[in-house]
Amino acid sequence: MQNLSSNTSIAELEARSPAMLAALKSTGMFREGDSSVTIGELCLDFGLHPQIILNMLARAGQNDPPPDIDISELESLSLPEIVSHVEAAHHQTARESMPGTVALVRQVVAAHAERDARLREVQTLFEKMATELEDHMIHEEGALFPMCRDMSELGSIKATPCGDRVGGPIQCMTNDHNQSKQELARLCELTDDFTAPAHADAQYTDMLQQLKAFADDLTLHIHTEDHLLFPRALEMQASLRERGQNP
Numbered sequence: 001m002q003n004l005s006s007n008t009s010i011a012e013l014e015a016r017s018p019a020m021l022a023a024l025k026s027t028g029m030f031r032e033g034d035s036s037v038t039i040g041e042l043c044l045d046f047g048l049h050p051q052i053i054l055n056m057l058a059r060a061g062q063n064d065p066p067p068d069i070d071i072s073e074l075e076s077l078s079l080p081e082i083v084s085h086v087e088a089a090h091h092q093t094a095r096e097s098m099p100g101t102v103a104l105v106r107q108v109v110a111a112h113a114e115r116d117a118r119l120r121e122v123q124t125l126f127e128k129m130a131t132e133l134e135d136h137m138i139h140e141e142g143a144l145f146p147m148c149r150d151m152s153e154l155g156s157i158k159a160t161p162c163g164d165r166v167g168g169p170i171q172c173m174t175n176d177h178n179q180s181k182q183e184l185a186r187l188c189e190l191t192d193d194f195t196a197p198a199h200a201d202a203q204y205t206d207m208l209q210q211l212k213a214f215a216d217d218l219t220l221h222i223h224t225e226d227h228l229l230f231p232r233a234l235e236m237q238a239s240l241r242e243r244g245q246n247p
């Protein structure tokens with residue numbers, strides 16, 4: 001069997017792996033009856049780099065299960081409602097909590113780093129993640145989120161600095177999410193899954209609880225966007241295009 005590539009057609013994908021086909025369908029890019037179209041052609045339509053989809057399909061083909069997170073109660077929301085939910089439940093929460101956690105980590109590192117050198121890496125890593133997340137949220141709020149609201153309210157997309165197709169910002173956001181997932185895994189590793197050591201005082205324990213809350217919320221935030229918001233945005237652009245409104 002040939003390697004998966006942008007020249008792989010939907011029919012070939014279906015023969016190769018039902019899990020991969022299901023993953024592609026979950027993006028909303030693929031419409032039934034299009035089985036001769038290639039992955040590269042689908043991606044071109046949405047302004048999405050094929051490697052993003054190929055990486056996603058490769059993970060699906062490895063039976064990489066999604067995180068055990070239930071977001072089914074959000075599925076009845078409209079696209080703008082999902083955007084508003086993400087802003088209120090995750091962006092605002094992160095912005096409210098991160099400065100205090102950064103300050104607390106610094107205090108704990110100053111008091112305990114001599115006993116556990118990993119704490120210095122915790123500080124460097126968490127400060128990097130907090131900066132990256134703020135930049136990421138600004139990017140979403142300046143491009144993808146207005147595009148989603150435009151599609152719903154106007155039936156078209158007003159150009160943003162990231163263009164007028166949702167695939168461009170989704171590609172950037174997916175790259176950022178993948179980086180964040182790697183950083184979250186490292187944060188878990190460095191803190192022994194947020195487990196307090198025997199010498200931890202109340203401040204140290206509080207820091208671990210705040211880091212765990214940050215990690216849990218970021219995991220849910222990323223999952224909601226990857227598995228609900230992004231597929232819905234692609235789906236809405238596809239449906240507007242089918243109706244002759246061509247964002």
Ligand SMILES: [Fe+2]
Pocket residue numbers: 086090091137140221225
């Ligand atoms: Fe977000």
Ligand SMILES: [Fe+2]
Pocket residue numbers: 136140173177222225
């Ligand atoms: Fe995001």
